[in-house]
Amino acid sequence: MTVKAIKGAIFHLLDDPETIGADQATQYFADGMLILEDGFVRACGKRADLEPGLGTGAEIVDHSGSLIMPGFIDTHIHFPQLDMIASFGEKLLDWLERYTFPEEAKFADPAHAEECANFFLEELLRNGTTSALVYGTVHKESIDALFGAAYKRGMRIVAGKALMDRNVPEAVRDTAESGDLDSRELIEKWHGKGRLGYAVTPRFAPACSDDQLTRAGKLLAEIPDLLMHTHMAENTSEMDWVKTLYPDAKDYLDVYAKFGLLTDRSVFAHCIHTGGEVFQRMAEHGAAVSHCPTSNLFLGSGLFNLREAEKYGVKVGLGTDVGAGTSFSMLQTLNEAYKVSHLKGHALDPYKSFFLATLGGARALNMADKVGNFEDGKEADFIVLDMAATPLLKRRLKTCTSIDETLFVLSMLGDDRTISHTYIAGECRYSK
Numbered sequence: 056m057t058v059k060a061i062k063g064a065i066f067h068l069l070d071d072p073e074t075i076g077a078d079q080a081t082q083y084f085a086d087g088m089l090i091l092e093d094g095f096v097r098a099c100g101k102r103a104d105l106e107p108g109l110g111t112g113a114e115i116v117d118h119s120g121s122l123i124m125p126g127f128i129d130t131h132i133h134f135p136q137l138d139m140i141a142s143f144g145e146k147l148l149d150w151l152e153r154y155t156f157p158e159e160a161k162f163a164d165p166a167h168a169e170e171c172a173n174f175f176l177e178e179l180l181r182n183g184t185t186s187a188l189v190y191g192t193v194h195k196e197s198i199d200a201l202f203g204a205a206y207k208r209g210m211r212i213v214a215g216k217a218l219m220d221r222n223v224p225e226a227v228r229d230t231a232e233s234g235d236l237d238s239r240e241l242i243e244k245w246h247g248k249g250r251l252g253y254a255v256t257p258r259f260a261p262a263c264s265d266d267q268l269t270r271a272g273k274l275l276a277e278i279p280d281l282l283m284h285t286h287m288a289e290n291t292s293e294m295d296w297v298k299t300l301y302p303d304a305k306d307y308l309d310v311y312a313k314f315g316l317l318t319d320r321s322v323f324a325h326c327i328h329t330g331g332e333v334f335q336r337m338a339e340h341g342a343a344v345s346h347c348p349t350s351n352l353f354l355g356s357g358l359f360n361l362r363e364a365e366k367y368g369v370k371v372g373l374g375t376d377v378g379a380g381t382s383f384s385m386l387q388t389l390n391e392a393y394k395v396s397h398l399k400g401h402a403l404d405p406y407k408s409f410f411l412a413t414l415g416g417a418r419a420l421n422m423a424d425k426v427g428n429f430e431d432g433k434e435a436d437f438i439v440l441d442m443a444a445t446p447l448l449k450r451r452l453k454t455c456t457s458i459d460e461t462l463f464v465l466s467m468l469g470d471d472r473t474i475s476h477t478y479i480a481g482e483c484r485y486s487k
């Protein structure tokens with residue numbers, strides 16, 4: 056058995072601070088220790104309490120002066136959009152046609168897919184993201200490449216090949232049947248292997264025939280621990296299009312629900328142009344929202360109402376949505392989440408912010424029993440934050456008098472430079 060003891064300041068969340076209060080939901084140890092056994096958390100607390108009980112064989116890792124927290128969980132990201140991130144001028148539907156689909160067409164080539172998958176995962180690690188729910192392209196090669204690369208790194212990644220059999224260019228189109236067969240082949244090969252999981256991934260309702268969505272619902276029902284990952288209510292033109300395609304549906308969510316895709320394993324990215332009764336139905340079914348503020352601002356899509364989702368008890372995680380999102384950094388994404396919330400009349404609390412980026416994301420992806428905080432027995436995915444990453448950050452943090460203020464400043468001024476180390480299951484996989 057390998058025992059490691061990590062020294063440093065430690066912060067993590069045990070629950071949602073908005074539901075049970077920050078005192079009960081958060082733990083902060085200014086002089087803390089995290090004890091790991093074979094890549095799992097065994098204890099987390101004050102160093103003075105834990106150090107005396109350490110056996111002589113424990114490896115001590117000293118991150119004193121830095122802040123240790125659980126790795127970030129990105130609940131919505133597209134790995135094939137690396138080379139068209141930061142593309143100018145369009146809103147969602149034109150942006151997809153002009154930039155995204157031509158780029159995604161390149162992933163029929165396994166060599167290209169593999170090169171991108173490796174870069175993508177390194178970029179996640181460099182930004183302190185240890186788990187993610189990831190879109191592939193329509194090609195099964197894209198997910199083969201991603202899972203292969205994630206397996207090598209021991210990462211907890213959930214992903215799926217995009218299902219899209221209509222209203223998209225031929226180079227990125229499957230058929231209801233081939234999409235189903237390819238998904239099943241990938242599930243057989245990768246789902247449950249190491250820390251990998253599969254998500255049934257319809258691109259969005261306008262790009263999927265009834266037959267395709269029916270098969271997706273069937274597949275989801277057949278295998279009880281798959282996730283379902285799609286987009287919903289991102290853009291007003293998209294909303295109008297869905298209304299034209301499905302005149303009989305009560306609303307956008309109802310389209311997915313009719314095909315059996317509204318479940319407690321379903322993750323819907325965006326959910327901007329919706330709310331009220333739709334959020335109520337999502338909460339009743341245990342479905343989750345991936346809130347992607349950076350992307351929503353970049354594409355001019357709109358402002359997600361986090362308060363409203365919370366009011367109905369919908370699970371919410373945070374997503375970068377790269378390549379419509381313009382940064383892999385969850386700290387930068389929290390920065391934008393704060394601004395979006397502000398425009399919706401609510402100042403997003405820093406504890407809540409870091410909940411969304413860690414344990415909240417784990418709950419949204421149904422993996423909170425495995426990752427998201429430092430409870431005993433969880434997989435030890437964690438990051439180390441450099442409190443002097445930039446001159447300005449160092450200067451501003453010196454004036455902070457509490458951990459919540461420190462967290463807020465980190466979420467405003469932090470980015471990839473702030474991540475000094477990223478650990479996957481207790482092993483250091485990135486160091487600045």
Ligand SMILES: [Zn+2]
Nearest residue numbers: 133286324376
């Ligand atoms: Zn997306």
